[in-house]
Amino acid sequence: MSADQRVYVIDDDEAVRDSMGMLLESADIDYSCFASADEFLDDHDETRRGCLVLDIRMPGMTGLELQKSLGATGSTLPIIFLTGHGDVPMAVEAMRQGAFDFLRKPVNENNFIERIQLALDQESGDWRQKTDREQLCERVASLTGREREVFKMVAEGIANKVIASELGISERTVEVHRAQVMKKLGARTLAQLVRIHIESE
Amino acid sequence: MAQNTQTQMENQSSNGDFYRLETLLQNLPGMAYRCLNLKHWPMDFVSDGCFDLCGYQRHEIESQQVLWGDFTHPEDVDFVDRTVHAAADKGEPFEVEYRIIAKNGQEKWVWERGRVVDYRDDGIAILEGFINDITDRKLAESALIRAEAYAQAIVESAVDAVITVDDQGSIESFNQAASAMFGYRADEVRGLHCRRLLAPEYFREFDRFFQRRRDPAAIAVQSIELGGSDKHGREFPIVLSMREVRDVDEKKFVLLIRDLTEQRRAEKEVREQRDVLAHVDRLNTLGEMAAGIAHEINQPLTAISMYAQSSIRFLNKSEPQLNRLQDALQKLSQQAHRAGAVIERMQEMTRPHQSHQEVIDANRMLREIHQLGEVEAQIRNFIIVLRLDDNLPAVLCDAIQVQQVILNLLRNGMESMRADGCSPGSKIVLQAQVDNGRLRISIIDSGQGISRKLAKQLYQPFMSTKESGMGLGLSISRSIIAAHGGQLEFMNNKVAGTTFHFSLEVSS
Numbered sequence: 183m184s185a186d187q188r189v190y191v192i193d194d195d196e197a198v199r200d201s202m203g204m205l206l207e208s209a210d211i212d213y214s215c216f217a218s219a220d221e222f223l224d225d226h227d228e229t230r231r232g233c234l235v236l237d238i239r240m241p242g243m244t245g246l247e248l249q250k251s252l253g254a255t256g257s258t259l260p261i262i263f264l265t266g267h268g269d270v271p272m273a274v275e276a277m278r279q280g281a282f283d284f285l286r287k288p289v290n291e292n293n294f295i296e297r298i299q300l301a302l303d304q305e306s307g308d309w310r311q312k313t314d315r316e317q318l319c320e321r322v323a324s325l326t327g328r329e330r331e332v333f334k335m336v337a338e339g340i341a342n343k344v345i346a347s348e349l350g351i352s353e354r355t356v357e358v359h360r361a362q363v364m365k366k367l368g369a370r371t372l373a374q375l376v377r378i379h380i381e382s383e
Numbered sequence: 384m385a386q387n388t389q390t391q392m393e394n395q396s397s398n399g400d401f402y403r404l405e406t407l408l409q410n411l412p413g414m415a416y417r418c419l420n421l422k423h424w425p426m427d428f429v430s431d432g433c434f435d436l437c438g439y440q441r442h443e444i445e446s447q448q449v450l451w452g453d454f455t456h457p458e459d460v461d462f463v464d465r466t467v468h469a470a471a472d473k474g475e476p477f478e479v480e481y482r483i484i485a486k487n488g489q490e491k492w493v494w495e496r497g498r499v500v501d502y503r504d505d506g507i508a509i510l511e512g513f514i515n516d517i518t519d520r521k522l523a524e525s526a527l528i529r530a531e532a533y534a535q536a537i538v539e540s541a542v543d544a545v546i547t548v549d550d551q552g553s554i555e556s557f558n559q560a561a562s563a564m565f566g567y568r569a570d571e572v573r574g575l576h577c578r579r580l581l582a583p584e585y586f587r588e589f590d591r592f593f594q595r596r597r598d599p600a601a602i603a604v605q606s607i608e609l610g611g612s613d614k615h616g617r618e619f620p621i622v623l624s625m626r627e628v629r630d631v632d633e634k635k636f637v638l639l640i641r642d643l644t645e646q647r648r649a650e651k652e653v654r655e656q657r658d659v660l661a662h663v664d665r666l667n668t669l670g671e672m673a674a675g676i677a678h679e680i681n682q683p684l685t686a687i688s689m690y691a692q693s694s695i696r697f698l699n700k701s702e703p704q705l706n707r708l709q710d711a712l713q714k715l716s717q718q719a720h721r722a723g724a725v726i727e728r729m730q731e732m733t734r735p736h737q738s739h740q741e742v743i744d745a746n747r748m749l750r751e752i753h754q755l756g757e758v759e760a761q762i763r764n765f766i767i768v769l770r771l772d773d774n775l776p777a778v779l780c781d782a783i784q785v786q787q788v789i790l791n792l793l794r795n796g797m798e799s800m801r802a803d804g805c806s807p808g809s810k811i812v813l814q815a816q817v818d819n820g821r822l823r824i825s826i827i828d829s830g831q832g833i834s835r836k837l838a839k840q841l842y843q844p845f846m847s848t849k850e851s852g853m854g855l856g857l858s859i860s861r862s863i864i865a866a867h868g869g870q871l872e873f874m875n876n877k878v879a880g881t882t883f884h885f886s887l888e889v890s891s
Contacts, residue, residue, distance in 0.1 A: 208697055
């Protein structure tokens, strides 16, 4: 678990909320509790890290609605749903919408902690990936217009000679641009350059 | 013979007194006479009143063209004859009432009083007397007799015991129903104190009631429920009312007693049936609420389980966190009680229940049922708004059954709101306020309202708009409220939905 990750517990039942908090505390996991989806959304921003534990059945905005709303903002926070007796159809819907998991109340605590850890790990990986991609995009953005043209054509496997004639420049100039692109993007081989191109799109 | 009489009478009254007497007689109603005590009483003197009395002129009678016995009603003539002869033989005056038939055929009642004043030489008695028309009086009398007979027949055929007592409470009359009810013949109880008809533990209560006979206004309207006791000591419930018999010299009272055994049995049967149906309805209701109830119990169980696991983890740490442990265990215990309370409330509702009314804290009763209603509201994602006055009075009711009614109405309201497509978080109101000395409880939904067509069959048993509904809820609810002396009523709201309301008796 990374230091800035925490578990966001959203449940309208005070006792369930409180006991879940205590369990997370006993497992040395940071957490915050909210009594409703609205309360959670009130000071939500995209810098939040960690995962959500969400009661599927709540007055006001339901768990499923919160999931949709977060999905629409591009949030990748994993959501573990807590369901009661007879909520299976809703749980299936939640999974279809990309929930991380769902657990029946009363939950098996060890399983619960384990799932939380997995969700946090996944979010960690996602975050790293996301961060990498963001850095990559920044680097691509630092290319000049001509360099970007050369980058794109090289990555598509077009020969230097062809590129030179297409762009109306000398083959030598193409080679200089290509070396500059490799340097700026931190790629050492053509294969790396190709992967960067794919990821950046 | 007529000639002889004539002579004699003239002899006797040969002075002027006779004429003065005759003037006097002319002004009297009725007819004075003198006759012989012979068959059909030949008259040798009648006063002028004869014409009014029988329609014949004086001379027709005095000349004996017609005889008095000719006008006498054929059915009465023998009886008059016997009475007059018997009195004449003893030399006593006689008095007799009989019918005559006047010249125009009209039947009249007459009263006659007379006596022997002398004897003729041959020993035949000479009678003098007076005859008056009493037809009006007789008609009134026979009307009275008919009325009395009629009243008597009513009393005797009454289903209720009708007993008259004197001012001391001694029995004077006892009708057939009273005999059937108490097993005594009328002649057995006459003169006994009417307390004899009661079970001893009711004596004092009856005495207090009987004391009130001094105040006619009070007894006219009052009745009292007591325990009766028959000749064989069998006790049974009765209701007794008392009235004074007016217009008689001594004070008399009529006691009307009804045997309540049958009524009580029927009431009990109705009550038992209602209890059974109410129980079925509660089971049905809670069955339909199973999902919500499972949720309601699952919540504390979830919390309990997590507090317990937290406790273990606090204990297993390299440095056990005992301060956290105490907190965890305390909260765990609270949640166990919470789950227990839910189950207890369910049990209360599902237990077969003999209805009994008691003094109940209205606020508490309504908060309890609000919690149970919340179970249903959460599942449907609606909100029950509880509007109570802080100082609601205590009410007299059967809390379980009244809660059942409220739960039924809340569920119906929410069902109507769901069918109407009310958005999540829509409100249904449970409200209580004091109105006209009673506690008025209203359930105000914002659903579809009730159409005129539905209103007509609303309270019919087994009528339901719900697919899974048994259709007992409203008819049971209405009968429960009726047993509380109230009425379950509804009206459509101006904006949306329906308000159901009823009232309960406030405990003094």
